[in-house]
Amino acid sequence: MEFLITTVLNGLSYGLMLFMLSAGLTLTFSMMGVLNFAHASFYMLGAYLGFSIAQRWGFWAALVLAPMAVGVLGALFERLCLRRVHALGHVPELLVTFGLSYIVLEIVQLVWGRSALDFSPPPSLQGPAFTLVHRAGEGLHAVWGAPPSGVCSSLADAALRVSCSPFPATRALTVVVALLMLALIAALLTRTRTGLVVRAALTHPEMVNSLGHDLPRLHMLLFGAGTALAALAGVVGGSTYLTEPAMAASMGAMVFVVVVVGGLGSLSGAFAASLLIGLLQTAAAAADVAVLPGVTLARLAPALPFVLMLLMLVLRPQGLLGRPSA
Amino acid sequence: MSAMHRFSGWRDWMVWPLCAVLLVLAPLLFSGSFALALLSQMGIAVVACLSFNLLFGQGGMLSFGHAVYAGLGGFLAMHALNVFSANSGWLPVSLVPLSGGLGGLAFALVFAYPSTRRAGSSFAMITLGLGELVYALTTLLPGFFGGEAGIAGNRVNGRVVWGVSFGPAIELYYLLAMYTLVCALLMYLFTRTPLGQMLQAVRDNPQRVASIGYDPQRVRYLAMLLAGFFAGVSGGMAALHFEIVNAETVGSARSAAYLVFTVIGGTASFAGPVLGGVLMVLCTVLLSAWTKAWLLYLGLGFVLVVVYAPGGLAGVLAQQLRLVRSGHLLRLLAWYGALAASGLVALWGVALAIEMLYHQQLHAASGSAFTFLGLALDTATPGSWFTALGLLLAGALPGLWVYPRCAALYAQAHAAAGLHAQPAVARGVW
Numbered sequence: 174m175e176f177l178i179t180t181v182l183n184g185l186s187y188g189l190m191l192f193m194l195s196a197g198l199t200l201t202f203s204m205m206g207v208l209n210f211a212h213a214s215f216y217m218l219g220a221y222l223g224f225s226i227a228q229r230w231g232f233w234a235a236l237v238l239a240p241m242a243v244g245v246l247g248a249l250f251e252r253l254c255l256r257r258v259h260a261l262g263h264v265p266e267l268l269v270t271f272g273l274s275y276i277v278l279e280i281v282q283l284v285w286g287r288s289a290l291d292f293s294p295p296p297s298l299q300g301p302a303f304t305l306v307h308r309a310g311e312g313l314h315a316v317w318g319a320p321p322s323g324v325c326s327s328l329a330d331a332a333l334r335v336s337c338s339p340f341p342a343t344r345a346l347t348v349v350v351a352l353l354m355l356a357l358i359a360a361l362l363t364r365t366r367t368g369l370v371v372r373a374a375l376t377h378p379e380m381v382n383s384l385g386h387d388l389p390r391l392h393m394l395l396f397g398a399g400t401a402l403a404a405l406a407g408v409v410g411g412s413t414y415l416t417e418p419a420m421a422a423s424m425g426a427m428v429f430v431v432v433v434v435g436g437l438g439s440l441s442g443a444f445a446a447s448l449l450i451g452l453l454q455t456a457a458a459a460a461d462v463a464v465l466p467g468v469t470l471a472r473l474a475p476a477l478p479f480v481l482m483l484l485m486l487v488l489r490p491q492g493l494l495g496r497p498s499a
Numbered sequence: 500m501s502a503m504h505r506f507s508g509w510r511d512w513m514v515w516p517l518c519a520v521l522l523v524l525a526p527l528l529f530s531g532s533f534a535l536a537l538l539s540q541m542g543i544a545v546v547a548c549l550s551f552n553l554l555f556g557q558g559g560m561l562s563f564g565h566a567v568y569a570g571l572g573g574f575l576a577m578h579a580l581n582v583f584s585a586n587s588g589w590l591p592v593s594l595v596p597l598s599g600g601l602g603g604l605a606f607a608l609v610f611a612y613p614s615t616r617r618a619g620s621s622f623a624m625i626t627l628g629l630g631e632l633v634y635a636l637t638t639l640l641p642g643f644f645g646g647e648a649g650i651a652g653n654r655v656n657g658r659v660v661w662g663v664s665f666g667p668a669i670e671l672y673y674l675l676a677m678y679t680l681v682c683a684l685l686m687y688l689f690t691r692t693p694l695g696q697m698l699q700a701v702r703d704n705p706q707r708v709a710s711i712g713y714d715p716q717r718v719r720y721l722a723m724l725l726a727g728f729f730a731g732v733s734g735g736m737a738a739l740h741f742e743i744v745n746a747e748t749v750g751s752a753r754s755a756a757y758l759v760f761t762v763i764g765g766t767a768s769f770a771g772p773v774l775g776g777v778l779m780v781l782c783t784v785l786l787s788a789w790t791k792a793w794l795l796y797l798g799l800g801f802v803l804v805v806v807y808a809p810g811g812l813a814g815v816l817a818q819q820l821r822l823v824r825s826g827h828l829l830r831l832l833a834w835y836g837a838l839a840a841s842g843l844v845a846l847w848g849v850a851l852a853i854e855m856l857y858h859q860q861l862h863a864a865s866g867s868a869f870t871f872l873g874l875a876l877d878t879a880t881p882g883s884w885f886t887a888l889g890l891l892l893a894g895a896l897p898g899l900w901v902y903p904r905c906a907a908l909y910a911q912a913h914a915a916a917g918l919h920a921q922p923a924v925a926r927g928v929w
Contacts, residue, residue, distance in 0.1 A: 208620040257806050264561060267623065268762060268805045271755075275798030280896065283795070283856055424632040429624040437621050472639065479632035483613050486625060490616040 175305040180459050181452065186344035188203050189351035193406035194424065195431045195443040196358065197399030203375055203438040206252040206263050207255065209268040213425030214277035215400040219243050219407025220416045221285050224292045232295040232412070236350075240404040247400025251393045261303075274421065282418050289417035294343045301339030343413040347453020350409050354402065355444075371384075371395065430478045434485050436495020445493050450478045513928050515684060522676040535668045536740075537780055542679035543736045545776030548764065549686050549927015550729035551757045556766035557690065558722045559702030560615075561623045564630030565730060565757045567610065568603040570749030571633065572731025574644065575602025576738040580652045592665050596678050596735030604724060609724035615716055618705065630751050637746035649745025652738070664740075675736050682729055687769055689725065698722045699876065759797065762805050765811025774812050792857045796850075800828060818913075825916035834905040841901055845894025851887035852874065 198212045223239035230238070250273065258265040293299065304316045362368040374381040374391060382388040411420070431450055435442030457474040485492060508827050525538055554560040576599030583590035590598070602842065614625050637644040644650070655666045665671050689695045697718050700708050705715040718753070738744050756779060764775025786793045808815050823830040854871045855878045867879035876883045 202620070208623065250529075254802070254806065258809075261809055263620070264559075265805050265809055267561065267620065268800055271758070272798050272802035272805060275755075275759075275794060275801065279792070279795035283860055286860065308909060426627055426751075430628050433621060433624050433628065437624075476632055476635035476639065479628045479635065482625070482628045483632070486616050488612040 178305060178458070179338045179340055180456055182340055182348075183344060183459075184452035184455035185448065186347040186413075186451075187455055188448040190347050190406060190410055191428060191431050191451055192444055192447035193351050193409075194403055194428045195352060195435070195447055196354075196440065197402035198428060198432055199435075199438060199440050199443045200358075201396055201399040202432075202442050203440075204371070205266075205272070205392050207266045207396075208263075209396075209399065210267055210278060210425070211273040212270075212399070212403050213421040213428060214248055214274045215243055215403040216407040216410065216424055217281060217418070217421035218246070218277060219404025220411025220420065221281055221290070221407075222404070223411055224285070224407035224416055225292050227295075227412075228294070232298070236405070236408050238400065239408050240401040243404030243407075244397040244401030248393050248397030250400075250459040255396070256389065256393075274425070278418060278421060287418060289415050290411075292344075292411045292416040294412040298346055300342055302342040302345035303340055305338040305340070307455055336472035341413075343409075348415060350405065354405065427478060430482045433482050434478075436492025439492065439494045439496075442492055442494030449493075450481065453477055453481065506836020516684075519680055522680060523673075525676075526672055529757060532668055535672050537674045537784060539668070539672050539740050540737075540780045540784065541777050542675045542762070543733050543740060543776075544779045545773050546679055546682045546733035546736065547730055547757055548761045548772035548776040548779065549683055549769075550733065551761050552766055552772040553686055553689070553726045553729070554722060555758075555761065556634075556771070557695065557702065558663070558698045558719060560618065560719060560723070561758070562626040562754070563623055563751070563758065564626035564628075564633075564754050565726075566660050566751070566753035567626075567630050567633045568607055568727040568730035568868055569734040569737070569757075570753065571606045571734070572599035572603035572727075573734030573738045573744040573748050575599060575605075575731070576735030577650045577652045577744045578643075580654065580738065581650070584653065585879065592739070593663075593674055595739055596675075596732050597652070599738060600728045600732035600904070603734060604728040606731075607724045607727025611720050611727065615719040615723055624653060626754075627751070630749070630754050633749050634746065634751065637749060644746055645744075647746070649747075651742050651743045654739050654742060671739065675740065678732065682732055686729060690769070694718065708735045759801050763801060763811055765813030765815075767810050768813045768817060770816075771811050771813035772880045778812075787885070790854065790857075791861055792853045822912055822916060827912035827914075827916050831905070831908060831912060834901065834908060837901045838898065838905050841898035843894065845891050845898055847872070848887045848890030848894060849894070851890060852884070855883060855887065875896065 194216055198209060201207055201209055201212075219239050222242055223235040226235035226238050239364065248435055254273070255266060258269050302317075306316055360368075362372060370381060370386050370391065374386070374388060378388060381391075410424070414420075427450070431446045432443060434450065435444070435446030454474055454477055457470050457477050460470045461468045512560075516787070522542075526535055528814065528916070529535070529538060547565070550568075551562065551565045554562050554565070578593050579590060579598040579602075580592070580595050610629055614622060614629065617625060638646075655664055663670050664673065690699075697708065697713060701713075701715045701718045708715050708718070734744075734748065737748070760779035760782070761772045762775070762776040763778060764773065765771025782793065782797060790796070804811060810817070819828060822831070851871060851874065855876055858869055858876075859878045868875065868877040874886070876886075877886075
């Protein structure tokens with residue numbers, strides 16, 4: 174039971190992490206038609222900048238400053254590079270972001286080195302957020318933080334049969350940050366004037382432009398906001414998982430799978446697909462089930478999202494909540 | 500695009516015998532085993548890039564997983580080579596690349612269906628996901644992929660067909676050159692077939708294609724089969740050349756290389772991917788051995804090409820050829836020279852700075868001094884950094900003065916020659 178609960182919670186936190194990335198990608202795609210191939214590179218940049226800022230001013234400063242810095246970089250990239258090729262169509266736009274992913278990877282390796290960084294969360298986040306204690310006969314109950322000393326240490330005593338399942342605080346932070354971000358996006362899009370213009374520009378860009386709103390400026394701001402979201406995910410993800418040069422490539426492929434499964438351009442589809450893939454992959458990685466002789470489900474876990482994507486394409490090519498194409 | 504693929508007389512066809520003569524003569528000009536290996540690899544890369552461009556340039560399908568077909572074709576070719584070598588070798592070694600092609604075709608038969616269900620950006624992401632899936636499989640199926648070491652084979656299996664054993668590199672070179680020429684010719688002929696023309700129509704306007712009774716998805720599917728076949732042939736050629744195939748050949752870095760170099764070469768003309776393939780070998784073999792920063796240069800160069808020369812190198816050359824024909828190039832030459840000189844000086848400064856940064860990062864243990872392009876540099880002294888900055892400014896400042904004037908004259912010459920810009924990049928359903 175506690176295994177199921179922790180697996181689901183871990184899956185949710187990974188899924189919400191994926192959503193933080195796919196949300197920015199989806200927003201910029203639906204607004205500008207640009208598939209930002211370098212989205213995961215901004216995620217990586219967020220993690221690395223977050224690492225450097227955390228070393229100087231602490232983790233919480235990094236959580237705020239790194240996304241802002243990356244957002245500015247993203248907006249600058251849109252203004253100086255992406256806008257130049259906008260007239261040439263969407264292929265060159267995608268290609269430019271693809272080239273950027275090369276450049277960011279090299280620069281990150283140049284500045285921070287080629288091996289993984291020790292980006293550890295602050296002391297307040299290093300322990301478990303809560304622990305599920307299961308004592309035989311007494312059932313399951315949760316303890317905030319680490320369990321009192323002595324509760325779990327009697328594992329050797331077979332007669333007591335106590336099992337403890339901690340849930341790491343960094344994963345809890347991922348959940349909190351992602352939910353706050355989701356609420357913030359929803360509030361910005363539905364409750365503010367800027368959000369109104371953004372939503373109008375999604376469906377009627379020419380009309381918005383002719384009503385006197387500066388559409389290119391809106392694109393720049395939105396692109397910056399999207400990259401800032403990616404960087405926010407990077408700070409959280411970098412301290413939870415690994416901060417290494419390969420993180421962009423592995424996360425990038427996963428986010429693209431999420432977006433295809435959810436339906437390209439659909440924010441709610443991306444949300445559903447993120448949670449689905451997060452749960453699926455975490456459950457598979459934790460399961461000790463042999464699917465083929467010699468191959469456990471856990472070993473297949475990295476390939477599972479891609480299999481899901483193939484199945485989705487065969488059965489429902491527009492994705493979970495996407496619109497069917499012409 | 501359409502103008503390029505129209506029959507314009509015998510001159511177009513004369514290119515092919517010329518290419519054949521060039522391929523025959525090349526080993527005489529560049530003798531030596533290293534040069535021969537480079538030439539063979541160029542042939543392999545050219546076939547791969549041409550097959551990539553069959554999808555991208557002609558069909559508007561941007562693939563981030565093209566190495567899947569080349570790599571899997573290579574694995575199948577290697578297995579075929581090993582199996583038939585063990586069983587008294589009734590498959591001639593010269594047909595091994597063909598078996599790679601059939602392998603690529605077989606995998607395309609499976610993978611092309613889900614891939615082509617969506618076009619545009621979705622297609623790009625699907626191919627990326629498929630590439631990751633196949634790469635993940637390489638560790639799960641060590642029997643087929645040979646684990647980390649890959650699968651090795653021996654093309655010299657003791658059989659001599661018509662006096663050819665494929666032991667000497669020159670014999671292999673001529674085999675690979677033949678495959679390169681035949682594959683390139685076949686892919687060129689494909690652009691002239693009704694299916695090839697339909698593919699371009701699907702790229703430009705799938706709705707219209709559908710409304711006159713063709714199924715765009717089916718056209719894309721068939722094109723992908725063909726591209727998979729030729730990619731597989733290139734994988735088989737590589738298997739024969741390197742005599743080893745490993746997981747790297749299906750990886751995303753290889754797929755990205757096909758994309759990058761095809762785009763740098765130029766996607767809007769048939770010559771572009773050929774240039775791209777040659778450049779790919781020059782960069783991955785020579786440039787990477789010369790400087791550790793080559794991926795940064797490649798990324799910057801790629802972005803510059805996409806932003807400033809969307810037609811790629813072939814596009815730039817074609818524009819100059821048109822100006823030569825109309826007699827307008829001569830008056831531009833001096834400006835080109837000035838632009839190139841200032842650009843090279845600026846590039847020199849940038850390269851010095853990049854090399855010093857890389858040296859600091861990678862070889863800090865071996866001291867701060869090193870030489871690059873004949874200049875003695877020391878990352879610890881400010882003088883070296885000022886040299887780099889000085890070169891950059893010395894190149895960039897005149898360059899900023901020359902560039903707008905040169906561009907204006909270029910546009911003038913174009914207008915005077917009655918030329919209008921060609922559509923540079925495939926657009927399709929994007």
